[in-house]
Amino acid sequence: MYELSLVITLLNEEENISPLHSAIRAALSGYNYEVVFVDDGSTDGTVREIKKLQNDRVKLVKLSKNYGQSIAMSAGIDHAQGEYIVLLDGDLQNDPADIPFMLEKLKSEDWDVVAGNRRNRQDGMFLRKLPSNIANAMIRRYTGVHLRDYGCTLKIFKHEIAKNLDLYGELHRFIPVLASLQGARIVQVDVHHHARKFGHSKYGIGRTFKVASDLILILFLQRYLRKPMHLFGGIGLFLLLPGILIMLYMLVIKLLGENIWGKPILILGVLLIIIGVLFIMMGIMTELLMRIYYGTGNRRLYLVKELYNGAN
Incomplete structure (x- = not known):
């Protein structure tokens, strides 16, 4: 069994594969880890670039079509074998160098989830930061799970917590809330965030409206799922x-x-x-x-x- 499983969801990120893999190898030298790439219906050369890596730590889960980020994450978690499971973006904006510190905090202080907070976020104000700030405020206000940044993909989980998240639809932003439904102890730490170098973002202002509708579902799951x-x-x-x-x-x-x-x-x-x-x-x-x-x-x-x- 691996100590760490990195689950990385990808949609048309062919230019990011090689530098991301290099960054992971540099950051996790000395760790027993695997990298689970989940291709969520890419139409470019993403799959080809993954197969070029020729590394026994690398796994590819190629989905039959584009299901969306939440279901792609769920597929990656299902195929992960590590004692601790890491969620990481495939666009080089998250920094793998933050993983050892987050893992040590989880293990030494016995947290169930350590989530990243993009303190100096390198994104556009109106198309990325503003929708995210609105969504974060809504989630904090109505769920009672108080984190500064729900949208940062970089998170580390104990194996049993990640395996029982039941992700579907567009619920990946609500992962901390879903974890809290299991009684998980969650802490957030500041992490690095980089500007995107290759490709383009798949999200924008319209995501805020999806968050608002999913929030209704989350409130039902949080308060009335079992009753x-x-x-x-x-x-x-x-x-x-x-x-x-x-x-x-x-x-x-x-x-x-x-x-x-x-x-x-x-x-x-x-x-x-x-x-x-x-x-x-x-x-x-x-x-x-x-x-x-x-x-x-x-x-x-x-x-x-x-x-x-x-x-x-």
């Missing part, structure tokens, strides 16, 4: 009880001889009862879905087209 009935049932009862009271009131005045047909309050009562019942039924269905989810093993959201080991 969805508490959310949907609570809303249902909140609506159902006033509806029942209104209908009892309507029954009383009807028995007193008053014509209640067409009254707005009658329509309101009917709507509250119907919507309340629907929410309760939704809660029951979600509970059943959660039982199916937890009872089903070996869930995979990706298809691997090719596995390659540099020793071959």
Whole structure:
């Protein structure tokens, strides 16, 4: 078993492969490590450049198409064998030289996750920094997991934490929150950040809107994943009880001889009862879905087209 597994997701990064691999070798000399490159549907020469490395520490997981960064990370973690798992960007903006310090902090202070904070971030203000700052503020405010920089890919995990992140969709920015759901102890440290030399970023201002929508999902996972009935049932009862009271009131005045047909309050009562019942039924269905989810093993959201080991 390796001490370290570096999981690096790639999409059209052919010019970065060789210098990144050289930087990793220089930074981790003396460590027992592997590098798991995950090609997320690249259309350039990224795969070709990885195969040129001819190093028995190098693995390639080539996905059948572009699934997105979260699922690509999940695929890399699934194929990682290290005692500690490192997530690292493939664009040379993260610095592998930060890994030994982060690993030592995790081991000496017994953290479960050490996350990087890009203190002097080398990105454009309006297309990268501004959306990121907005997203970071939203996540801190609503999840209660207080980190300065959620978007820095560079993180080190204990093996068991990384293996149970259940990444999918666009949830990679919420990795610290997903780890905290497992009770992980998380610390953040300042790391180096470099300007991109080759290629171009795949992200921009539109990512902020994806973060906002995913935040709703994260809040549900954080608070109600194992008890969805508490959310949907609570809303249902909140609506159902006033509806029942209104209908009892309507029954009383009807028995007193008053014509209640067409009254707005009658329509309101009917709507509250119907919507309340629907929410309760939704809660029951979600509970059943959660039982199916937890009872089903070996869930995979990706298809691997090719596995390659540099020793071959």
